[in-house]
Amino acid sequence: xxDLILNxxxxxxxxxxxxxxxxxxxxxxxxxxxxxxAAPRIPSNxxxxxxxxxxxxxxxxxxxxLRDGMTIGIHHHFRDGDLTVVPLFDTIAEMGFKDxxxxxxxxxxxxxxxxxxxxxxxxxxxxxSMNGPIGRFCxxxxxxxxxxxxxxxxxxxxxxxxxxxxxxxxxxxxxADSMGNANGVNGPSACGPLGFALTDAxxxxxxxVLTDHLVPFPNVPWEIPGMxxxxxxxxxxxxxxxxxVSGTTRIxxxxxRLLIAEYIAQFIEEAGYLGRSFxxxxxxxxxxxxxxxxxxxxxxxxxxxxxxxxxxxxxVDLLNEGLIGYILDGQSFDLDGVKSLRDNPKHISxxxxxxxxxxxxxxxxxxVGTAVLGATEVDLQFRANVVxxxxxxxxxxxxxxxxxxxxxxxxxxxxLFRGRIPIIVxxxxxxxxxxxxxxxxxxxxxxxxxxxxxDLLDRLxxxxxxxxxxxxxxxxALQLCGAPDAPVRDMETPVAIVKWVDGTVLDTVFKVPERx
Amino acid sequence: xxxxxxxxxxxxxxLHLEQVDAGANTVYLxxxxxxxxxxxxxxxxEDGLGDAKVEGVTVRAKDTGALDWVILARxxxxxxxxxxGFKTRLLPERAWEYRPQVPKDRWRRSRLYLPGNQPDLxxxxxxxxxxxxxxxxxDSVAPSEKDAARILVRNALLAVDFGPCxxxxxxxxxxxxxxxxxxxxxxxxxxxILLPKAQRAEEVGQVAQFIKEYNTRWGSARxxxxxxxxxxxxxxxxxxxxAASCDEVCALTFGAEDFTRDxxxxxxxxxxxSFTARCMLVMGARAAGVPPIDTVYSDVDDEAGLVASVKEAxxxxxxxxxxxxxxxxxxxxxxxxxxxxxxxxxxxVKRAMxxxxxxxxxxxxxxxxxxxxxxxxxxxxxxxMGEFYGMKEGGNHE
Numbered sequence: 001x002x003d004l005i006l007n008x009x010x011x012x013x014x015x016x017x018x019x020x021x022x023x024x025x026x027x028x029x030x031x032x033x034x035x036x037x038a039a040p041r042i043p044s045n046x047x048x049x050x051x052x053x054x055x056x057x058x059x060x061x062x063x064x065x066l067r068d069g070m071t072i073g074i075h076h077h078f079r080d081g082d083l084t085v086v087p088l089f090d091t092i093a094e095m096g097f098k099d100x101x102x103x104x105x106x107x108x109x110x111x112x113x114x115x116x117x118x119x120x121x122x123x124x125x126x127x128x129s130m131n132g133p134i135g136r137f138c139x140x141x142x143x144x145x146x147x148x149x150x151x152x153x154x155x156x157x158x159x160x161x162x163x164x165x166x167x168x169x170x171x172x173x174x175x176a177d178s179m180g181n182a183n184g185v186n187g188p189s190a191c192g193p194l195g196f197a198l199t200d201a202x203x204x205x206x207x208x209v210l211t212d213h214l215v216p217f218p219n220v221p222w223e224i225p226g227m228x229x230x231x232x233x234x235x236x237x238x239x240x241x242x243x244x245v246s247g248t249t250r251i252x253x254x255x256x257r258l259l260i261a262e263y264i265a266q267f268i269e270e271a272g273y274l275g276r277s278f279x280x281x282x283x284x285x286x287x288x289x290x291x292x293x294x295x296x297x298x299x300x301x302x303x304x305x306x307x308x309x310x311x312x313x314x315x316v317d318l319l320n321e322g323l324i325g326y327i328l329d330g331q332s333f334d335l336d337g338v339k340s341l342r343d344n345p346k347h348i349s350x351x352x353x354x355x356x357x358x359x360x361x362x363x364x365x366x367x368v369g370t371a372v373l374g375a376t377e378v379d380l381q382f383r384a385n386v387v388x389x390x391x392x393x394x395x396x397x398x399x400x401x402x403x404x405x406x407x408x409x410x411x412x413x414x415x416l417f418r419g420r421i422p423i424i425v426x427x428x429x430x431x432x433x434x435x436x437x438x439x440x441x442x443x444x445x446x447x448x449x450x451x452x453x454x455d456l457l458d459r460l461x462x463x464x465x466x467x468x469x470x471x472x473x474x475x476x477a478l479q480l481c482g483a484p485d486a487p488v489r490d491m492e493t494p495v496a497i498v499k500w501v502d503g504t505v506l507d508t509v510f511k512v513p514e515r516x
Numbered sequence: 517x518x519x520x521x522x523x524x525x526x527x528x529x530x531l532h533l534e535q536v537d538a539g540a541n542t543v544y545l546x547x548x549x550x551x552x553x554x555x556x557x558x559x560x561x562e563d564g565l566g567d568a569k570v571e572g573v574t575v576r577a578k579d580t581g582a583l584d585w586v587i588l589a590r591x592x593x594x595x596x597x598x599x600x601g602f603k604t605r606l607l608p609e610r611a612w613e614y615r616p617q618v619p620k621d622r623w624r625r626s627r628l629y630l631p632g633n634q635p636d637l638x639x640x641x642x643x644x645x646x647x648x649x650x651x652x653x654x655d656s657v658a659p660s661e662k663d664a665a666r667i668l669v670r671n672a673l674l675a676v677d678f679g680p681c682x683x684x685x686x687x688x689x690x691x692x693x694x695x696x697x698x699x700x701x702x703x704x705x706x707x708x709i710l711l712p713k714a715q716r717a718e719e720v721g722q723v724a725q726f727i728k729e730y731n732t733r734w735g736s737a738r739x740x741x742x743x744x745x746x747x748x749x750x751x752x753x754x755x756x757x758x759a760a761s762c763d764e765v766c767a768l769t770f771g772a773e774d775f776t777r778d779x780x781x782x783x784x785x786x787x788x789x790s791f792t793a794r795c796m797l798v799m800g801a802r803a804a805g806v807p808p809i810d811t812v813y814s815d816v817d818d819e820a821g822l823v824a825s826v827k828e829a830x831x832x833x834x835x836x837x838x839x840x841x842x843x844x845x846x847x848x849x850x851x852x853x854x855x856x857x858x859x860x861x862x863x864x865v866k867r868a869m870x871x872x873x874x875x876x877x878x879x880x881x882x883x884x885x886x887x888x889x890x891x892x893x894x895x896x897x898x899x900x901m902g903e904f905y906g907m908k909e910g911g912n913h914e
Contacts, residue, residue: 255640255842259644392551393551419548420527482553484556485551
């Protein structure tokens, strides 16, 4: 492992990871690589007929020329209901290959069995997200290579500038035809958009579509065009529908979280952002603040030009009511979201390509008025962490979190402490966002505005909201919870790095020694 | 015999205690916050055992993010169950230094019930700004957990910041409730005691006398108010006597659930079965010069129903409503807010009263209308309530 040097957020990061040189973070918007974009190999029509079906995944992997050390990409639209990732690596293990770089757009608890392939060396390292038991495995330094954590937009960026070369892209698709035209809105495993798969479809040298719902050509709409697909494999089942779109996305009942959601809606109105576009996720607080904000929009007689999903029934209802003009959707969290995406022309599927692309001439995230997000930690400089727990263990992927920070008004909302652990800390364990990206922190016991946003402080003067300093929030948290011990980390042994949206290294995740 | 105490639930801790042979105490800890607070919690438990001067006690703890005052309460309750005659108190640090006497006639529009054996709700209760919080030792606590709840509530009174809320405790029905009192009074952190199923004026007077003597003995000048809850036919029939039993009674309130059972009726949404009783309670309380306060509205999801029920209560003469969920507080407060028209009329009445007084006239008139003294008194009350809500003469034109 190479030496660690200090970057522009004051964090020690490696100059080389998994044998590849790295660019360190230089400040928001400071890094602008030049030259042509990366591209996949040139295919020729003569090699493809009208029927690309093969009998098995193994046969497809063989025909794709799988070798030791290759990189395999996959999307995560099936979330915890995925039935494709674990069999994929079981097959690769059977075939006897090793040292694979696995680059999924996200992983979920259902992927825990991958640990055996990490232990045996079939998987060299993961570039994407690591949580739960896989997060612990990586944090203990047991992964062969070093993990790389990227945002959804970062995965697209890395494929475009050549940092991430995907050799084989696997695209599990709820509906496909024999040419490989695929979508996510039809079939028993319907999941909504397939936008995350576009990275693999566009940039992988070889692309395999895996489906449990083969339909005659043409399969429309073709969110994934068959012209980008090498092979099609039909299998019995690619996902568990109840776990793909749980249908249990419900507004929180927790009075504390509802109070936070009310504060968010009031803050948005008083800051002058009511009637602007917004980003709403599926978290309990996110769903709730949208309801409170909608009440205020009705009372004020204003509409939002668009909202960014993950879509849910709640967002769809607002679209149908006319309170929002469009839903620009990255993923659907329930069946109402899937259905609306399929049937309502004002409900549009967007991909990381249009939403979050760093190497593009503008993107949708920049157009968003308000984004409300969570965090595992925020520090006194407003730097925020979403990937690791305060004890140093990897906990979540970055998802679209870093990308949506581009909104005009970025709000991080969470209870002041969770199960005794304070969220406001002296210094975040892992920096996932520089402080200048975070405008406001909203908790049930106080709201802190980033001093860089004096305009917000001016507008909120005289507000009935409990506006305090971030130091005051920290003091309150410590008073309630007591001071936690510092995490025990081996600060010379990186186990993963966190990338900023431009591909530079923002921070390092260090090894936590295993306790006996 | 090994004993268990506490709960395997969020922000709580479950302890198993066992007396083995004499010798060092042993603590085994499993915690959801092991890496960040494990060392601290272990020390807290070990020091607690040391302070308790016990030996040879093994504690097996399963923690889910309990705060210190909860952990100490559970340890003390566990030791009391394990060791007959154990009396040592394991007190947390006091979160407040001095609290002024709560006035007898303060606002009591809303009072939020908090189950006495459940710490997580206590910590956030003040955020919802009810006029009062009720730490409940009675119906929300299982009979087998009464001892643990009493200690938990005692520690909450010391360690939890309830902000400007009136701190109320509902003790158990008399005479058991008397045994709840010393732990509570010693904290100096309780403002008002709720007496459930009150039936007789004498027992209310006895509680007042007990508290007065107890507080005098340890040198506290604090007056602790009493709020009898009338929950059966006898209580209702004696409402005046109970309200007038002693100067400590600050309000009378009603318990619908037990009352309907007592008279052999079914509780309905419309509440016809308790209508007469509530009216009698209002009269009893008013005759004794204390405010009547209404029961809870138990359907948490029915917000419109709650608002209607508060409006009805106001119309009957009640001055407050109980809450079983924090979401109900704001709705209740909004329902108690005077109408703008009513407030502006009250402003005019007050002006007219001042002018009449300045002229040395006894007769008050607004325009061509004479204002009778009771009407004037009602106007002053409306004015006070409106000002409390920040209402201004001429309305808010911002």
